[in-house]
Structure formats: C-alpha cells, structure tokens
Amino acid sequence: MAVYVSDLLRLKNFSETKLIAGRQGLGNHISWPYVCVSFPISPWIRGGELLFVAVEHVEETDLTNSVFWQECRDMQVAAVVALLKDGNEDKLFVMPWDVSLVSVTQEVTYLIVDRNTADEKSRHFLENLLFSPTGQSGSVEEIAQFYGITVFPVHFICIFGVHAQAQNTEIDRVMMQVLRHAVNDLNPSCWGSFLTMEYANNLLVLVFNRTEEEAKEAKEAIADVFRSISSRYLDTELYLGFSRIHKSHDEIKMSYNEAMKTIFMLRFNHYPSNILHYRNLGIVKLLFELNDTRELEAYCEENIGCIIEYDKKYSTDLLMTLKGYLMNGQNLVKTSSALYIHRNTLVYRLSIMKKLLGHNMDDAVTMLELFNCILIYEFLQSINHEPKN
Secondary structure, X not given: OOOXXXXXXXXXXXXOOEEOOOHHHOOOEOOEEEEOOOOOOHHHOOOOEEEEEEEOXXXXXXXXXXXXXXXXXXXXXXXXXXXXXXXXXXXXXXXXXXXXXXXXHHHXXXXXXXXXXXXXXXXXXXXXXXXXXXXXXXXXXXXXXXXXXXXXXXXXXXXXXXXXXXXXXXXXXXXXXXXXXXXXXXXHXXXXXXXXXXXXXXXXXXXXXOOHHHHHHHHHHHHHHHHHHHHHOOOEEXXXXXXXXXXXXXXXXXXXHHHHHHHHHHHHOOOOOOEEEHHHOOOXXXXXXXOOOHHHHHHHHHHHHHHHHXXXXXXXXXXXXXXXXXXXXXXXXXXXXXXXXXXXXXXXXXXXXXXXXXXXXXXXXXXXXXXXXXXXXXXXXXXXXXXXX
C-alpha cells in the first residue's frame, strides 16, 4: 500500500502536527521525505515529496512567496510541513520547532519502505496466482505463506478501469492514486484482506473474506466508494467490474477472468451503470466461450440487420431505443424518461422499427429474441474493439 498524506496524522511524531490548510490534499501520495535547505526547490525534487521546512519566522522566508507555492504545485509536492518557532499558522502543515526532524523523517521513511515492501509482496503474490502456468506455482496457501499474505476461504476480484477522455496519462496516474487510496481507506480488516495491483490503466483488487456475507458487504462498500469517486471526477470514464463470489482458492484465476470480462463489456458497450457484476452478464457469459462468431453474426443480421443499416444510413439511434424499450419492460413512460426523449418521439421510432422488422412487437418471444440479438451484437462490437458512442 502506498503512503498518503492522511497517513501522517496517525504517526507518533506527528501527534502535535496541525493541518492548517489544504485538506483536499490529504489523498496525495508521498514518494519520500525531503528536508528543504535552499530555494528554489525544483532542482532537488522529482515529485510526490513530503517537504520539510524549518524556519524561525515565516515572514522572513520564501514561505510567504506565492512563487514558492506555485513551484510546489508544479513539482507535485505531496505536502509541506513547516517547523515554526513563532507559532505563526500559515496555510500549511505546522509542527513544533523543537521536534526531532531526524525522528520525524525516519518514521516517515520507515512507513514508506514498509508500505512499498507490502505492495511488492502483494504484486508478486498476485502475479504468481494469476499469470503463472497452472500447477507450476504451488498452492495458494503455500504462496501466501511465502509472501506473508493472510488468506481466508471466500474471495472475489474487482477491477477498476480508468479511461481519461483527454487521453492524458497524468490524469490516469492521478486517478490510480485516488482509487488506491480509497480502497486502502476502507479498513479492510473488517472484511478480511485486500490485495491491489495496477496494470494497463486498471486497478485489480483481490479480496479474501471469512464468509460469503462478509464478501457481499465488502462488495457494497467498494461500490459505494466507487460511486462517490465517479461523481467527483466526471471528466474521466471509470468502470468497476466484479467477479462472482467464490469459495475455493482454485478458482482465483476464474475470478480474474470474470472481472476482466465485465470491464471489457463496460468499456465497449452501453450499460445503465458503470458498475457491472459478472452474474449480471446474462447470455454474454456463454458468448465468451465461443471461438467461431460467424453464426452469431448471421443471427444478428437476420433479426436486427435492417435496424442497424437504417441507423447507419440516417444517423438515427433506433437500436439503442429498442434496447431501452425492452430494458424498461416495454413501458412507454419509463422508456422515454430513461432515454430523455418525448413519448411521441418514442412512439414514432417504434413505428419505424415495426415496419422494418415486420414483426408484432407485442409478442413476448419475438421481443426476447430481439433483446438477445442486441446483446449479441454489442458483444460482437466489443471483440472487434468498436468503442461505444
């Protein structure tokens, strides 16, 4: 687990520290402590540092200079800790003047090293479980004992997917920090143990639980945190996919594949939520097992090909309208509300589809077949990597 600014307030040597301003930075990741001995600071740091500045009088230092604070922002300093003799409470972390700076930086350093070591152990443990050839890595219990990882009988995997609309790697990096901090802040001891690993704009979380009920609670807690983050970062596409809850350690790779499939479908398809559970994939779970998709393509062409062609020709959205209509129980009021269109517009679109299909759209069997075709069509789009509009 990484070390964040909020972790400092739990340390012994920070017991008398006051947070004067910048509460929004409590989630910043700390790379290393750095004692500032000269200004400017940019030649000496690389980003993420916890900056210590010891001064007798704030007014006589660069701390009152806006250029200093802009430099801190530009260099992505995690936080500034000022050791003040005169007790002046400027906008930063403040510590008593007589605190042992060696003890403080040593405590922070030990915490960073411990967290980095724990992260490395988690990463190696997960890599062994998920990516080693079957039968070559030993049992889960043996690997866990080797890395000092606590495991419990029940588990599930969830994956956070990040896709910045501006294709900005810096945004992706920051979002990974936000997500990891949020997961670490859940107090996982209440639900077992959480192991995290980053890769390819995804954050994988393997959660071990004592009971199935505990796993359900942990899932809901993670989903709540994700919803909160999604509501604050609207310029970034975020996805959360869950595997099923499994009761055998031999099924951890299966859990990983299930969670990856949910992220895959969320990334390339229209879902009413950016949270998806594998158990809710429906018929798509079976489609993933097929190697030859030609029959699926023909099936879609026979049943909804006319709607797809109409949408392409006239730049309409009949297929998504039909999906919304079916997902809302063929209720005109609910569907028009969900699609943000007028009821008359919906009726008009349905009349066009009825003519194109030549089917009775009140027939339950016909509508079920159409809905399955839409799901299959979306699946085919996904495996061809055609992103959602």
